[in-house]
Amino acid sequence: MSEIPPPPVQPLRERDGKVELLDQTLLPDKERWIHIETVEQMREAIQSLRIRGAPAIGIAAAYGLAIAASNSDVTATSNLLADLDAAGARLASARPTAVNLGWAVKRVLGHVASTTYGSTEALRDAVWTEARAIMSEDLNMCRRIGLAGAELLQGGSVLTHCNTGGLATAGYGTALATIFMAHALGQDIHVYIDETRPLLQGARLNTWELSKAGIQSTLITDNMAATVLARGDVQAAVVGADRVAANGDVANKIGTLGVAILARHYDVPFYVAIPTSTIDFDCPDGRGIPIEERAPAEVLEFRGARTAAAGTEVYNPAFDVTPAELVSAIITEHGVIRPPYRENLAKLKR
Amino acid sequence: MSEIPPPPVQPLRERDGKVELLDQTLLPDKERWIHIETVEQMREAIQSLRIRGAPAIGIAAAYGLAIAASNSDVTATSNLLADLDAAGARLASARPTAVNLGWAVKRVLGHVASTTYGSTEALRDAVWTEARAIMSEDLNMCRRIGLAGAELLQGGSVLTHCNTGGLATAGYGTALATIFMAHALGQDIHVYIDETRPLLQGARLNTWELSKAGIQSTLITDNMAATVLARGDVQAAVVGADRVAANGDVANKIGTLGVAILARHYDVPFYVAIPTSTIDFDCPDGRGIPIEERAPAEVLEFRGARTAAAGTEVYNPAFDVTPAELVSAIITEHGVIRPPYRENLAKLKR
Numbered sequence: 001m002s003e004i005p006p007p008p009v010q011p012l013r014e015r016d017g018k019v020e021l022l023d024q025t026l027l028p029d030k031e032r033w034i035h036i037e038t039v040e041q042m043r044e045a046i047q048s049l050r051i052r053g054a055p056a057i058g059i060a061a062a063y064g065l066a067i068a069a070s071n072s073d074v075t076a077t078s079n080l081l082a083d084l085d086a087a088g089a090r091l092a093s094a095r096p097t098a099v100n101l102g103w104a105v106k107r108v109l110g111h112v113a114s115t116t117y118g119s120t121e122a123l124r125d126a127v128w129t130e131a132r133a134i135m136s137e138d139l140n141m142c143r144r145i146g147l148a149g150a151e152l153l154q155g156g157s158v159l160t161h162c163n164t165g166g167l168a169t170a171g172y173g174t175a176l177a178t179i180f181m182a183h184a185l186g187q188d189i190h191v192y193i194d195e196t197r198p199l200l201q202g203a204r205l206n207t208w209e210l211s212k213a214g215i216q217s218t219l220i221t222d223n224m225a226a227t228v229l230a231r232g233d234v235q236a237a238v239v240g241a242d243r244v245a246a247n248g249d250v251a252n253k254i255g256t257l258g259v260a261i262l263a264r265h266y267d268v269p270f271y272v273a274i275p276t277s278t279i280d281f282d283c284p285d286g287r288g289i290p291i292e293e294r295a296p297a298e299v300l301e302f303r304g305a306r307t308a309a310a311g312t313e314v315y316n317p318a319f320d321v322t323p324a325e326l327v328s329a330i331i332t333e334h335g336v337i338r339p340p341y342r343e344n345l346a347k348l349k350r
Numbered sequence: 351m352s353e354i355p356p357p358p359v360q361p362l363r364e365r366d367g368k369v370e371l372l373d374q375t376l377l378p379d380k381e382r383w384i385h386i387e388t389v390e391q392m393r394e395a396i397q398s399l400r401i402r403g404a405p406a407i408g409i410a411a412a413y414g415l416a417i418a419a420s421n422s423d424v425t426a427t428s429n430l431l432a433d434l435d436a437a438g439a440r441l442a443s444a445r446p447t448a449v450n451l452g453w454a455v456k457r458v459l460g461h462v463a464s465t466t467y468g469s470t471e472a473l474r475d476a477v478w479t480e481a482r483a484i485m486s487e488d489l490n491m492c493r494r495i496g497l498a499g500a501e502l503l504q505g506g507s508v509l510t511h512c513n514t515g516g517l518a519t520a521g522y523g524t525a526l527a528t529i530f531m532a533h534a535l536g537q538d539i540h541v542y543i544d545e546t547r548p549l550l551q552g553a554r555l556n557t558w559e560l561s562k563a564g565i566q567s568t569l570i571t572d573n574m575a576a577t578v579l580a581r582g583d584v585q586a587a588v589v590g591a592d593r594v595a596a597n598g599d600v601a602n603k604i605g606t607l608g609v610a611i612l613a614r615h616y617d618v619p620f621y622v623a624i625p626t627s628t629i630d631f632d633c634p635d636g637r638g639i640p641i642e643e644r645a646p647a648e649v650l651e652f653r654g655a656r657t658a659a660a661g662t663e664v665y666n667p668a669f670d671v672t673p674a675e676l677v678s679a680i681i682t683e684h685g686v687i688r689p690p691y692r693e694n695l696a697k698l699k700r
Contacts, residue, residue: 027617028659138391192665195657197571199546203650203657211659218663221547221649223574224512227670230427230607244504256559257580258612265611299571300553305653307545307553309561310377312446320577 001076004184006169008213011056012063019063022085023050024167028208039068039087046094046101053168054242055138055275058100061091062131065108066308069127084109084127084213094312095161104134107168122175130326138170149178149238149273152336155187156235162253163205164240165274174180174240175273178331183200185213191217192228196255198298198316204340222255229266237263238271238331244279248324248341249286254317260326269328276332276348286321294318354493354534356523358563360404362413362485369413373400375515378558389437395507396444396451403518404592405488405625410451411441412481413480415458419477422470430470434459434477438666448544454484458550488520492527497589499528499623502679502686505537506585509575509613512603513555514590514623524590528681533565541567541597542578546605548648548666572605579616587613588621588681594629598674598691599636602669610676626682626698636671639695644668 013020014032020033025048034050036042042064045051046240068087074080095101108130120139143329158179165176174263182189191210196202203219210217220228228234237259243251249255250272263270283289296314300307330337330345337344363370363383370383375398386399392414395401401410414688418437424430438455445451458480467473508529515526522530532539541560546552560567561650570578572610578584587609600606600622605648613620633639646664650657680687687694 029656033584057459158693197545199575200652200657203662207662208659211662216476216663218665219649219658220665222571223547223606223608224665224667224670225545226608226611227604227667228665230670254577255572258573258576258608259578261615262608262611265615300659302652302654306379306555306654307550308569312553312557312561313566315568315570315574315578317574317577320574320580 004181006164006182007139009091009166009209010171011051011053011167012059017129019049019067021045021060024052024169024205024301025050028204036063036067039064039090042067043090043094046091054098054166055169057095057098058104059135059138059170061074061101061104061132062108062134064091065105066128066131068161069124075120077117077120077123080123081113084112107134109145135170137260139172141333142169142172142174143181144276145174145273145331146172146177146181148189148335149271149331150185152233152236152269152271152331153178153182153187153189155182155189157190157233158193158232159177159194159228159259160206161239161259162173162196163209163253164200165203165206165209167209174275175238178238178271178273179210179215180213188346189215191215192218192225192234192313193217194222194225194227194255194259195219196253197222198302201253209312216282222258224263225259229262229268236269236271238273241272241274241278242319243283243289244272244274244280244283244345245289246279246345247285248327248339248345249289250322250324250327251286251289251291251319252322254320257320257322260322264326264334270326271329271331272327273331276334279345279348281346281349287318289321291320292318351361354531357489357516358530358625359400359516359559360411360521361403361517367583369397369417371401371410372517374402374555375400378554380550386413386417387439388421391416392417393440393444396441404448404450405519406517407445407448407519408454409481409485411451412484413696414441415455416478416481419474420579425470427467430473431463432458434462434549439520457484485520489522491683492519492522492524493528493531495526495623495681496522496531497623498683498685500531500537502536502586502619502621502681503532503537503539503586505532505539505582506540507540508691509542509544509584509587509609510556511552511589511605511609512546513551513559515556515559517555517559524625525588525648526556526586528588528621528623529565530563533563535679539565541565542575542584543569544572544575544605545569546603547572551590551603552655554560572608575609576612577658579612579618584618586619586621588623591622591624591628592669593633593639594622594624594680595633595635595639596629596631596692596695597635598677598680598695599639600672600674601636601639601641601669601675602672604670606671607672610672614676620676621679621681622677622679626684629695631696631699641669641671
């Protein structure tokens with residue numbers, strides 16, 4: 001078995017004692033790392049989507065707290081805890097609906113609040129250690145998802161939709177992790193990348209990530225997926241998910257449902273790769289998942305180029321729901337889950 | 351039965367004795383009519399896609415010959431015929447692969463060559479009359495396609511892909527004609543418009559045409575079609591075709607195959623609207639239809655805005671082939687054709 005290489009792309013790194021973020025708003029045109037030296041800089045980076053993807057912004061928030069700890073020059077641990085609370089509130093409010101942001105802030109603050117530290121220095125170290133733990137746990141989880149998924153792939157071409165790569169996590173990603181690991185394990189693999197309108201995450205981010213990993217890919221518009229499947233050279237479709245209901249229904253980026261139906265039509269397996277934290281056991285099925293509708297401007301333009309007259313009526317759902325019966329398997333850090341999903345997902349419930 | 355209104359949009363018109371073209375390269379941002387006063391201006395307009403769509407460029411070529419006839423100041427009919435031959439060669443070479451261009455030039459030249467004219471004036475009149483006949487025959491055919499298709503629609507929402515409207519024909523169009531006629535006949539109809547990447551004909555042209563006709567429409571990205579169908583409020587999908595094989599397999603704009611599979615999945619009828627001239631009886635099935643691959647730049651750019659890094663590998667087929675078994679009916683100027691297609695299309699063979 002080959003050595004697993006380090007993640008080809010990570011959204012955040014420590015270098016020479018500094019925290020740096022890859023500015024994702026500039027990709028793929030420019031690869032610019034920005035130094036983050038204050039809580040407000042981190043908050044702005046999260047808010048402006050310089051770092052995006054649920055796990056990645058949780059990690060960013062945790063590092064934001066570490067930076068806050070280093071920047072605080074108070075001498076009493078109680079004052080440092082108060083500074084951390086204030087920083088946590090600022091970070092958590094950067095994108096109020098992002099669950100991972102609040103989760104990471106709570107985890108770091110809860111961890112340091114549960115111990116008594118002999119010095120502010122010890123407390124600072126504990127914050128940094130916890131931020132690094134969140135990062136490395138996420139990376140490890142992505143690696144496990146990837147390895148579980150790689151066992152389902154058998155070389156050849158894989159079709160994917162939206163960006164589910166290292167940029168959105170600590171590294172490797174979810175659906176893209178299965179492809180990274182298959183490649184690392186020696187499979188001769190190639191990826192068809194749906195461009196993923198309207199925001200073109202596939203075109204902008206997946207092409208860049210896969211080229212960094214040295215994996216061959218071919219970019220297509222979303223409406224070419226049927227032809228690619230009809231040609232018979234796709235062995236599997238692999239996507240991520242924003243939420244999975246208790247019965248296995250999958251909410252993911254708009255266009256996923258179409259991929260699932262086309263894959264079924266051509267008898268190609270359709271896999272969903274997720275951390276188990278994505279499973280919402282309180283949600284019995286897909287009907288309970290609210291679908292965010294976003295601004296018409298996303299459909300009416302791309303990077304300022306207009307597609308239709310202003311005032312054109314637009315429907316712009318950000319997500320769709322794929323019924324569980326179209327899902328061949330759900331790939332998690334605890335292995336591959338097969339139908340019946342309600343029963344088999346429930347076994348993962350803690 | 352309601353009166354059928356004149357076509358809401360036409361690509362070419364005569365006004366105050368001048369031929370004018372709507373410059374489609376500027377749509378939907380600007381609606382600019384350009385005067386065409388010479389053969390070279392008409393050739394440039396065809397070559398630069400200011401007028402596009404197979405029937406429309408045939409009409410443009412015929413009017414180009416009429417302009418050539420008016421501009422020639424020779425006094426012998428034999429000299430005028432020679433001038434027309436030269437103009438025909440220029441026009442036919444504007445887009446060498448466009449069948450209708452050569453067809454229209456041959457038809458006009460063949461018509462005037464078959465008669466002896468007493469004066470150049472009489473010959474000039476004959477060229478203009480033939481150009482107008484090509485235009486009005488195409489308009490009449492589109493109207494008949496539209497009326498045949500309207501009988502299949504029952505109000506509610508229709509999904510369409512790519513531009514098949516008046517802009518590509520003498521007026522009304524093919525698939526869009528069925529919607530225009532349904533509306534004219536009093537059906538309460540609404541259209542979901544696939545934007546149709548990579549060239550966005552749906553977003554740029556259909557939104558404009560339908561708003562001109564006063565028909566309600568909603569623009570979606572191509573990958574939203576599955577969600578729109580899943581919601582259950584689409585009564586039919588209607589598309590055009592570039593070529594139909596003798597067995598009913600349909601070559602049309604990339605993305606059509608996906609629409610057909612999704613429509614079948616949701617048990618929604620999938621109709622193809624064409625003039626019978628689109629049927630290629632020499633082509634037994636879809637495997638015989640060559641699929642043009644176009645430049646990567648179309649996928650890598652979005653009206654000039656880049657979507658992915660230069661050098662990204664791209665697959666860009668311009669058309670796909672939908673198997674006949676996914677086609678609920680083929681709508682022609684001779685009525686609605688149902689399966690078995692090989693048998694029923696053959697009855698249209700002259």
